[in-house]
Amino acid sequence: MLNLPRWQTIAIIVFTALAGLFALPNVLPESIDNVLPKWYAQNRINLGLDLRGGAHFLLEADLRGVMNERLTNVSDSVRAELRKNQVAFKEVSVEPNGHVLVILRDEAQRAKAVEAVRAVDPTLAIAGTGPTIDLTYSEQDLFRKKKEVIDQSIEILRRRVDETGTIEPTIVREGDDRILLQVPGIKDTTDLKRKINQTAKLTFHLVNEDVAARGQALPATLPPTTSLVPTREGMQALRAANPKAFEEIQSANPRLTPEQICRRFQVPCLPVFKRVIVGGEDLDDAKATFESQQNGGRPIISFTFNAAGGRSFCAATRQNIGKRLAIQLDNEIISAPVVQSAICGGSGIITGQFTTQQTQEQALLLRSGALPATLTIIEERTVGADLGADAIHSGTVAAVVGTLLVMVFMFVTYGPLFGGFANLAMSVNMLLVLAGMSILGASLTLPGIAGLVLTVGMSVDSNVLIYERVREEKAAGRSALGALTAGYERALTAVIDSNLTALIAGVLLFGFGSGPIRGFATSLSLGLLTHLFTATIFTRMLLATWMRWRRPTELVL
Amino acid sequence: MLWKPLHLVPANTKFDFMGKRKLALGLSTLVNVLSLVGLAVFGLNFGIDFQGGIAIQVRAKEGVIHLDSLRATTGALGLGEVSLQSFGDDRTALIRVQRQEGNNACVAHADAVMKHRAGEGWSVKPGAEGAGDVVFTAPGQLDSAGWRDAVSRVGLTVLERELPRANTNVAKIDMTPDQRAEWCQQVAIKVIDDAIGSKYDIRSTESVGPKIGAELMHSGIIAVLATMGAIVVYMWFRFEWQFGVGALIAMLHDVISTIGVFVLFRLDFSLTALAAVLTIAGYSINDTVVVFDRVRENLRRYKKMNLVELLNFSINETLSRTLMTSVTVFVAVAALVVFGGPVLYSFSIAMLWGVIVGTYSSIWIACAGLVFMKLRPEQLRHEEEGAKAKA
Numbered sequence A: 001m002l003n004l005p006r007w008q009t010i011a012i013i014v015f016t017a018l019a020g021l022f023a024l025p026n027v028l029p030e031s032i033d034n035v036l037p038k039w040y041a042q043n044r045i046n047l048g049l050d051l052r053g054g055a056h057f058l059l060e061a062d063l064r065g066v067m068n069e070r071l072t073n074v075s076d077s078v079r080a081e082l083r084k085n086q087v088a089f090k091e092v093s094v095e096p097n098g099h100v101l102v103i104l105r106d107e108a109q110r111a112k113a114v115e116a117v118r119a120v121d122p123t124l125a126i127a128g129t130g131p132t133i134d135l136t137y138s139e140q141d142l143f144r145k146k147k148e149v150i151d152q153s154i155e156i157l158r159r160r161v162d163e164t165g166t167i168e169p170t171i172v173r174e175g176d177d178r179i180l181l182q183v184p185g186i187k188d189t190t191d192l193k194r195k196i197n198q199t200a201k202l203t204f205h206l207v208n209e210d211v212a213a214r215g216q217a218l219p220a221t222l223p224p225t226t227s228l229v230p231t232r233e234g235m236q237a238l239r240a241a242n243p244k245a246f247e248e249i250q251s252a253n254p255r256l257t258p259e260q261i262c263r264r265f266q267v268p269c270l271p272v273f274k275r276v277i278v279g280g281e282d283l284d285d286a287k288a289t290f291e292s293q294q295n296g297g298r299p300i301i302s303f304t305f306n307a308a309g310g311r312s313f314c315a316a317t318r319q320n321i322g323k324r325l326a327i328q329l330d331n332e333i334i335s336a337p338v339v340q341s342a343i344c345g346g347s348g349i350i351t352g353q354f355t356t357q358q359t360q361e362q363a364l365l366l367r368s369g370a371l372p373a374t375l376t377i378i379e380e381r382t383v384g385a386d387l388g389a390d391a392i393h394s395g396t397v398a399a400v401v402g403t404l405l406v407m408v409f410m411f412v413t414y415g416p417l418f419g420g421f422a423n424l425a426m427s428v429n430m431l432l433v434l435a436g437m438s439i440l441g442a443s444l445t446l447p448g449i450a451g452l453v454l455t456v457g458m459s460v461d462s463n464v465l466i467y468e469r470v471r472e473e474k475a476a477g478r479s480a481l482g483a484l485t486a487g488y489e490r491a492l493t494a495v496i497d498s499n500l501t502a503l504i505a506g507v508l509l510f511g512f513g514s515g516p517i518r519g520f521a522t523s524l525s526l527g528l529l530t531h532l533f534t535a536t537i538f539t540r541m542l543l544a545t546w547m548r549w550r551r552p553t554e555l556v557l
Numbered sequence B: 001m002l003w004k005p006l007h008l009v010p011a012n013t014k015f016d017f018m019g020k021r022k023l024a025l026g027l028s029t030l031v032n033v034l035s036l037v038g039l040a041v042f043g044l045n046f047g048i049d050f051q052g053g054i055a056i057q058v059r060a061k062e063g064v065i066h067l068d069s070l071r072a073t074t075g076a077l078g079l080g081e082v083s084l085q086s087f088g089d090d091r092t093a094l095i096r097v098q099r100q101e102g103n104n105a106c107v108a109h110a111d112a113v114m115k116h117r118a119g120e121g122w123s124v125k126p127g128a129e130g131a132g133d134v135v136f137t138a139p140g141q142l143d144s145a146g147w148r149d150a151v152s153r154v155g156l157t158v159l160e161r162e163l164p165r166a167n168t169n170v171a172k173i174d175m176t177p178d179q180r181a182e183w184c185q186q187v188a189i190k191v192i193d194d195a196i197g198s199k200y201d202i203r204s205t206e207s208v209g210p211k212i213g214a215e216l217m218h219s220g221i222i223a224v225l226a227t228m229g230a231i232v233v234y235m236w237f238r239f240e241w242q243f244g245v246g247a248l249i250a251m252l253h254d255v256i257s258t259i260g261v262f263v264l265f266r267l268d269f270s271l272t273a274l275a276a277v278l279t280i281a282g283y284s285i286n287d288t289v290v291v292f293d294r295v296r297e298n299l300r301r302y303k304k305m306n307l308v309e310l311l312n313f314s315i316n317e318t319l320s321r322t323l324m325t326s327v328t329v330f331v332a333v334a335a336l337v338v339f340g341g342p343v344l345y346s347f348s349i350a351m352l353w354g355v356i357v358g359t360y361s362s363i364w365i366a367c368a369g370l371v372f373m374k375l376r377p378e379q380l381r382h383e384e385e386g387a388k389a390k391a
Helices: A006-026 A030-035 A063-084 A107-120 A139-161 A190-197 A209-213 A232-241 A243-251 A258-265 A307-319 A356-368 A385-440 A446-459 A461-475 A480-512 A516-550 B018-041 B067-075 B104-118 B144-152 B177-196 B210-238 B241-264 B271-301 B307-339 B342-372 B377-390
Strands: A054-061 A089-094 A100-104 A125-127 A132-136 A170-174 A178-184 A202-206 A226-230 A269-273 A283-290 A299-305 A325-329 A332-335 A347-350 A375-383 B053-060 B082-087 B089-097 B123-126 B134-142 B168-173 B200-208
Touching: A006 A385, A006 A516, A054 A139, A054 A190, A063 A089, A063 A100, A063 A107, A063 A139, A100 A107, A107 A125, A107 A132, A139 A170, A139 A178, A139 A190, A139 A356, A190 A356, A190 A375, A202 A269, A202 A307, A209 A269, A226 A232, A226 A258, A226 A332, A232 A243, A232 A332, A243 A258, A258 A269, A269 A325, A283 A356, A299 A307, A299 A356, A356 B144, A375 A385, A375 B177, A375 B210, A385 A446, A385 A461, A385 A516, A385 B200, A385 B307, A385 B342, A446 A461, A446 A516, A446 B271, A446 B307, A446 B342, A461 A480, A461 A516, A461 B307, A480 A516, A480 B210, A480 B271, A516 B271, B018 B241, B018 B307, B018 B342, B053 B177, B067 B082, B067 B089, B067 B177, B089 B177, B104 B123, B104 B134, B104 B177, B134 B144, B144 B168, B177 B200, B210 B241, B210 B271, B241 B271, B241 B342, B271 B307, B271 B342, B307 B342
Parallel strands: none
Antiparallel strands: A054 A178, A054 A375, A089 A100, A100 A132, A125 A132, A170 A178, A202 A325, A226 A269, A283 A299, A299 A347, A325 A332, A375 B200, B053 B089, B053 B200, B082 B089, B123 B134, B134 B168
16 A cells, blocks of 8 residues: 555655755855854855866875885884894895895894884884895785875865865865865965975974084984984075086985985085974974064064973973074975073074065964975866856756756646656755755765756656556556556666666766766765655655545546 | 646557567667777867866957967967867857977977066076976066066966075076976966967866876776676676676667767767766666566566567557656756756767667667577576575
């Protein structure tokens, strides 16, 4: 029987009403919007970039560089640890295939060496035989690390691009090593690109004054705790004197370490301890400001540490009065002021030959934190706002006309009553899709509108299937009630099968697709999913309620 | 009653669909082979998503667009291959430019743009050979803020610390060859803007690197295969294996002939077009399921009936359903074709074709497949009895 328990009817009506409530903020005027609670009013469908205009970037993260840096760090630590444990080794080298090779002088010390390696990083996979120890990170570990790098980059990009929280950029991961950045409403991308380009990695190191006291520009031997880092002035001098060399440094792959740059290009450098006293991650805030007038009134950057950073900074400055503290930004030493007294207030300043604009930019980059990987722009698109308006217009017209045509068709073919049921079910389906997209905060793009129009066409399909089956059953001589019941029940398998198969395609589209395909797949899949509800339960409720109410003896279908 | 039931398809049709199955199969095979040959010989008209390069949408400030003069102007700019197509209405055109290389010609373009935008006193020259450097010379002394404004006129973005600090009239901007190549795309856009900007507004610009296209194609092909695989497995699970194979053949037929439509009409094959192909793969099955559902029902009911006869009977029974469901989607998609605008055009055309061919293939190809795979009613019955015996 086509009966439906009362509680189910009520549940369906409540569900539909809720959907209406969630879809409502999309059409409310702003004046009402402002009165409503924010969590509710914000539930609305975002317009995609192609509809509202703006800039679109696809960025590629240099994960290889990150992994290389990590392996270099590991090899440094392993070297130090082996020395500490008095294990003699021929060499510790980073191989291009992502392995670190340790070659021991004495095979007998292998067990001790392995222990030392474990102490460095217990997650390292250890292989090799005899005097050779082969170290590498597991696939899972690499995967996790890569994901971490991308996630972190996204977070930092968000802070840099949308510091005020008003721009609403879309920043999502694409594939393995890419990030999609969409910023609505901007036309000039110059400023934006500047914010993307710099990594802004800030660290504080003590200068190794013992080495510096030797007075050599490039000391031949260095203690293992110390490395050479070029000064900013030095790099700028190199750029002026030998542009080709500078080019070589910029495009070297894998990237050169600061010490390699010092030695290969004879750049003025400072010997600094490798140990990081405080890093940019411990910064709470950074601001562009000016020195006091007595000191010259130059533009400077002032910063505050968080509690942990403040403590380490305090301890380090107290113990090293009279020594220099190097401020290193992106592999260059900006300045290395002498520590005059313990700095325990949790704040400090960075001086250098900055312009006002430079201090403002640097401060923003420092506030937002360092990008863990260099990002390169591999795709760039801009859409003018008026083009977006045109797209909205044509999309709306197509959607409205398509929906009206389908409705008229259903009315003409199945009459005001059954056609009306079908159109009501279709309208509820649209309502559910819009509610779903609002709740998910999905973006509506032009292909997304195409998906909606397609959903309109497909969501009356199930009513067609049911009605045609009812017609068959009626022709076979069943009563009104019998034909309707049998028609509904027998059409149901075809309805479900055809929806599920289309849904499979929709979900796979979403999984494999990118960019415009996603928008289309979202609205189509959502439409098919909600359609499973309207086609089965909602239509059934309509038919059952109508039959109970009118008790028809003859079907006009 | 004002309204009388309208039967667009008569209730009791008796078409001999299966009698024409050899003709239909032959015709379809021919269409599919032609599609594949066309694909191999002419290839698809790949859009910028797949091919990389620059796409600029322009609109005439006044009056209609003159494609010929626009083509002549943009073609003479020395940007390599430039193609034009009208886009939507008679005021709008899409200019496609091949991807620019970061060579000295590009720097010469930047020089021209700089002279045009900032004055004749400016010059832009390539730096050291083999590197990506560019040297700017200004007519007078500039500070770093001045430099920043200046270089942004040719679409160049540099970090503040890479600009000269002291006032100077020469600035060397350091770039890697890759960075310069990326910049050269923006230079090309500025070149076009300078050449046609007095008469046309630039509405949108796109620059896509060469690497992405191959990846998109790869994931697109995987998506199509995965969709087909998943649907066939579903059909196999819900019906007999022969139904799964029949559905697969129909689906392949629809997808290949859709690609044939793209080849024949030189439609722009973009990401949205790929979405259309995948949707067609999903939609193709829609009608097939309706027919197969009835075939299965009738196989159980009329155990003695000959297969061809039974298929004919089932198709005729469901003909009205098959056609009507297609009509509703057809109507909706037709609205997209007419009103959806140029961006959705190739998508909508493909979908329209997909709806038509999907209906056709459900009737002829999918069911004819069942005949050729020798699906027998007895077979089904045996399996059912076996299942009952087990239960």
